[in-house]
Amino acid sequence: MNYFILTYAIYLLVSIVLTVWVAKVLFKNGRIFLVDIFHGNTPLADSVNKLLLVGFYLVNIGYISLALREGGSITDARVLIEVLSRKLGCIILILGAMHFLNLIVFFKLRNKAQLNKPAKLSYVKL
Template sequence: MDRTVIAYVIYLAVSIALTVWVARTLSRNGRVFLADVLHGDEKLADAVNHLLVVGFYLVNLGFVALYLSGDDTIVDARGVFEALSTKLGVVLLVLGVMHLGNVYVLNRIRRRGLLEREEIPPVRPQGRVAATPGA
């Protein structure tokens, strides 16, 4: 088998495994965060979590597939390692950027919800306080 094909197979196996692991980890640990962002609505949190995981898979696996093709033919073992390190490094960076983007957007939504909760007074005003003279 050609070394280029071997590098492609290793790249696909590692990239897909990393994408699945990151998606499952984010899904499992992000559910609590989503429930807080969505004011305790568990069903909605599960639905949003599932949609985020599907989108995460689509974007990352699409990127992995597009980034598969290489420029040069790999002629030795050193070339295999260099190609794999470059490709996997870029995939890891994309996974990290996707994760940070999701966390940033969800945190903004959470903060907005917290600010809205603080604006609503816990008890309706009961009446007016008379102004004191000279104050």
């Protein structure tokens, strides 16, 4: 049995599924922050959200592709599981780091937008 091909197939399948799932969650929930940041300008928020999604996919799929190569020998199922654990662990850590990076950026942009938001004037009828 060729354990390299099996390792690569499982690694690619799980990594890509995880990346797509995280991207969908970020895309769906990040929109709310972007609409607030852009003061209700929904078309601009949606456009930026789509650009962020494309960048997220490019970075993650690029890293997944670069990390595919395995230099050691995969001689049995135990080694296969260890290699997959190491590779998928790295992918999960990177996805988590990118998630928190996105959150930090969104919160900083939101705070900046809140500071620059024009104050609402309220008029009192006399």
